[in-house]
Amino acid sequence: PLVLGIETSCDETGVGIVRGNTLLADAVASSVEEHARFGGVVPEVASRAHLEAMVPTIERACADAGIRLLDVDAIAVTNGPGLAGALLVGVAAAKALAVGLGKPIFGVNHLAAHVAVDQLEHGPLPSPCVALLVSGGHSSLLRVSDVTGGDQGVVPLGATIDDAAGEAFDKVARLLGLPFPGGPHIDRAARSGSSVYVDFPRGLTSRRDLERHRFDFSFSGLKTAVARWVEARERSGEPVPVDDVAASFQEAVVDVLTRKAVDAAVSEGIEDILIGGGVAANSRLRVLAEERAAAKGIRVRVPRPGLCTDNGAMVAALGAEMVARGRQASPLDLPADSSLPVTSVLA
Numbered sequence: 001p002l003v004l005g006i007e008t009s010c011d012e013t014g015v016g017i018v019r020g021n022t023l024l025a026d027a028v029a030s031s032v033e034e035h036a037r038f039g040g041v042v043p044e045v046a047s048r049a050h051l052e053a054m055v056p057t058i059e060r061a062c063a064d065a066g067i068r069l070l071d072v073d074a075i076a077v078t079n080g081p082g083l084a085g086a087l088l089v090g091v092a093a094a095k096a097l098a099v100g101l102g103k104p105i106f107g108v109n110h111l112a113a114h115v116a117v118d119q120l121e122h123g124p125l126p127s128p129c130v131a132l133l134v135s136g137g138h139s140s141l142l143r144v145s146d147v148t149g150g151d152q153g154v155v156p157l158g159a160t161i162d163d164a165a166g167e168a169f170d171k172v173a174r175l176l177g178l179p180f181p182g183g184p185h186i187d188r189a190a191r192s193g194s195s196v197y198v199d200f201p202r203g204l205t206s207r208r209d210l211e212r213h214r215f216d217f218s219f220s221g222l223k224t225a226v227a228r229w230v231e232a233r234e235r236s237g238e239p240v241p242v243d244d245v246a247a248s249f250q251e252a253v254v255d256v257l258t259r260k261a262v263d264a265a266v267s268e269g270i271e272d273i274l275i276g277g278g279v280a281a282n283s284r285l286r287v288l289a290e291e292r293a294a295a296k297g298i299r300v301r302v303p304r305p306g307l308c309t310d311n312g313a314m315v316a317a318l319g320a321e322m323v324a325r326g327r328q329a330s331p332l333d334l335p336a337d338s339s340l341p342v343t344s345v346l347a
């Protein structure tokens, strides 16, 4: 099926077009620069930017794909989770298209879409697989047998009990004076730093914590530890070695993420790990996950970095999978749900 997907859950206006598992267009307009000086995404600014970018981004995607809107078989749209006002813009645009074209609309879960997108790059998802979903607002380990939902399609194994991994990257970047969003800047700085310069804490990895939180994550203690270390350095009047702190912090995050993802796969008897979400773009996470999984005979799939951060292609990919699996379309009064849980894939 030819599916057009719309993504507006945060600050990216994304319109993707796929035919089955083939990516035809992935147009993204970001308002990130408008938020940078506030050090975080300003919801009202994001909504307004989506409104302005929506029609041009749809037009650009159609031109890139070489299709007319009339050719589309279905519209998919992120209806949660995300910023309420931002989601509304995408959902309203998708409804207008669905009504105007007389085509079905599929409301899809943004988090499931972060997982589904990999099929555009590496073909049908291995089933079951362990998905490590690490983004700006979420960090979870999931057992995925059907990314379109269904009975036990997506089962949570663990999640962060405080900050998301991406949130930790963004907060630590801010402490180090790096621009927003911090993930890519930490990634870059870390390349010329030493990952063993500071031994930062690995959250929820003590024997006691593992009893109750085997597959859960915690990053707020790590963030505080970095803040204390930087403050102490500044008080002593010595310069802060940004690259070394970035590398040491990054290592603490990806050490725990990869350790727990591999443990989850081994414990579930699953041979495939899929990593998705903005933090999946992290170069060190990709290398360490591959290394540790390979040691246990487990395969790792990660989409290319451009498909890890928010985009419309991921929404179209999940929409195409919904159509392929004969899932029922959403009603035309489909609501946006800013706190849609990761397990409820279907609206």
Ligand code: ATP
Residues within 6 Å of the ligand: 009, 010, 081, 082, 110, 111, 114, 134, 135, 136, 137, 138, 165, 166, 167, 169, 170, 181, 182, 183, 184, 187, 277, 278, 279, 280, 281, 282, 283, 308, 309, 310
């Ligand atoms: P969610 O998907 O939970 O709703 P979101 O959509 O805002 O959150 P994504 O776009 O999926 O988040 O991911 C953005 C996050 O990914 C930001 O926190 C950003 O710093 C982080 N990120 C992006 N690239 C990298 C990288 N190379 N290394 C580490 N983190 C990164």
Ligand code: MG
Residues within 6 Å of the ligand: 010, 011, 012, 032, 310
């Ligand atoms: Mg973003």
Ligand code: FE
Residues within 6 Å of the ligand: 110, 114, 135, 136, 277, 278, 309, 310
């Ligand atoms: Fe996201």
